[in-house]
Amino acid sequence: MAGAHEATQPKELAATFAPGLLQGQSAFVAGGTSGINLEIAAALQRAGARVAVMSRKPDNVASALKHLGEAAMGFAVDVRDFDAAAAAARDAAVAHGPLSIVVSGAAGNFVAPAALMSANAFKTVVDIDLLGTFNVLRAAFDVARKPGCAMINISAPQASLPFAGQAHVCAAKAGVDMLTKVLALEWGPAGIRVNAIVPGPIDGTEGMTRLAPTPEARGVVERSTALRRYGAKEDVAAMAVFLASPAAAYVTGGVFSCDGGQMLTGGGALSPDAFAAALGRKS
Numbered sequence: 001m002a003g004a005h006e007a008t009q010p011k012e013l014a015a016t017f018a019p020g021l022l023q024g025q026s027a028f029v030a031g032g033t034s035g036i037n038l039e040i041a042a043a044l045q046r047a048g049a050r051v052a053v054m055s056r057k058p059d060n061v062a063s064a065l066k067h068l069g070e071a072a073m074g075f076a077v078d079v080r081d082f083d084a085a086a087a088a089a090r091d092a093a094v095a096h097g098p099l100s101i102v103v104s105g106a107a108g109n110f111v112a113p114a115a116l117m118s119a120n121a122f123k124t125v126v127d128i129d130l131l132g133t134f135n136v137l138r139a140a141f142d143v144a145r146k147p148g149c150a151m152i153n154i155s156a157p158q159a160s161l162p163f164a165g166q167a168h169v170c171a172a173k174a175g176v177d178m179l180t181k182v183l184a185l186e187w188g189p190a191g192i193r194v195n196a197i198v199p200g201p202i203d204g205t206e207g208m209t210r211l212a213p214t215p216e217a218r219g220v221v222e223r224s225t226a227l228r229r230y231g232a233k234e235d236v237a238a239m240a241v242f243l244a245s246p247a248a249a250y251v252t253g254g255v256f257s258c259d260g261g262q263m264l265t266g267g268g269a270l271s272p273d274a275f276a277a278a279l280g281r282k283s
């Protein structure tokens with residue numbers, strides 16, 4: 001029973017998937033230079049895929065490539081720039097073969113009440129999370145393996161649970177979930193599967209540092225999950241490896257939670273009070 005409450009370890013994951021599961025695959029991970037997405041890129045690579053990562057900051061790209069090793073490719077590109085994203089996808093496909101795994105996980109977040117959020121602040125997050133996801137998947141479509149490409153969007157609980165202080169992210173990620181379903185429908189006949197993962201609170205990430213920066217806020221978030229704890233980046237990576245693999249050959253248009261059961265609480269715990277705690281003040 002105690003084991004059930006411990007975070008998944010990378011060693012356990014390595015033993016879960018067959019060696020070479022994704023051998024010969026060409027993976028493109030947008031936002032793949034840190035946090036959850038970098039862990040996904042590394043897990044795809046460990047499973048045998050050739051990996052390319054893309055994010056804005058050259059320093060982040062360089063440090064991700066150090067982590068992934070010289071077999072990986074990196075592009076310093078903003079997902080809001082369609083032409084640059086398309087050029088990166090093309091270059092990755094030329095080097096590694098038509099894209100057979102595409103992950104769209106670039107995102108921006110900050111906690112701010114809507115009344116204190118400028119129109120540009122709202123637009124910035126929608127542009128990165130939602131327009132950026134369209135750009136990445138649309139760019140990848142042209143150079144994707146057809147049939148046989150698995151596209152995976154990284155959504156968030158905010159897509160279906162209203163979090164105070166998160167109007168921009170809630171709106172953007174709700175759009176990502178619907179985009180996942182529409183593109184699955186439109187691109188299914190071409191043999192492209194499109195799914196989304198909804199991570200819950202994941203330990204050691206920029207996202208949770210921003211959302212729950214104090215021990216009190218962390219406690220509120222932990223209590224908002226059925227498992228009463230944060231997840232590990234490896235937990236999300238495991239779901240991505242499954243969705244990319246032949247085991248998910250008939251899975252498309254799905255939005256899958258990897259959230260310790262946070263969705264079951266209906267967001268009640270993530271009230272204005274929780275975010276006031278995160279901001280270190282009373283609501």
Ligand code: NAP
Nearest residue numbers: 031033034035036055056057078079106107202205206207
């Ligand atoms: P993170 O470490 O900050 O990762 C975000 C990545 O996106 C970075 O590589 C960042 O690199 C890149 N990025 C940001 N803006 C970009 C842009 N305009 N163009 C290209 N790349 C951009 O965040 P994380 O906490 O691991 O979150 C990763 C994903 O999981 C996000 O989609 C997030 O919404 C989702 N998620 C996270 C949690 C959590 O617990 N952390 C929970 C639910 C969902 P650059 O700065 O170099 O661009």
Ligand code: COA
Nearest residue numbers: 107108109110111112116117118119120121122124206207
């Ligand atoms: N509260 C209110 N508004 C904020 C804000 C905050 N904490 N942080 C930024 N903004 C506003 C800015 O003031 C600006 O609006 P304005 O022009 O009306 O003043 C707007 O948001 C854009 O800010 P800018 O810094 O120019 O955006 P950017 O494109 O350089 O960076 C962010 C995007 C703001 C999302 C930045 O936090 C980021 O790069 N995040 C990536 C990492 C991340 O968020 N990881 C977690 C993923 S879940």
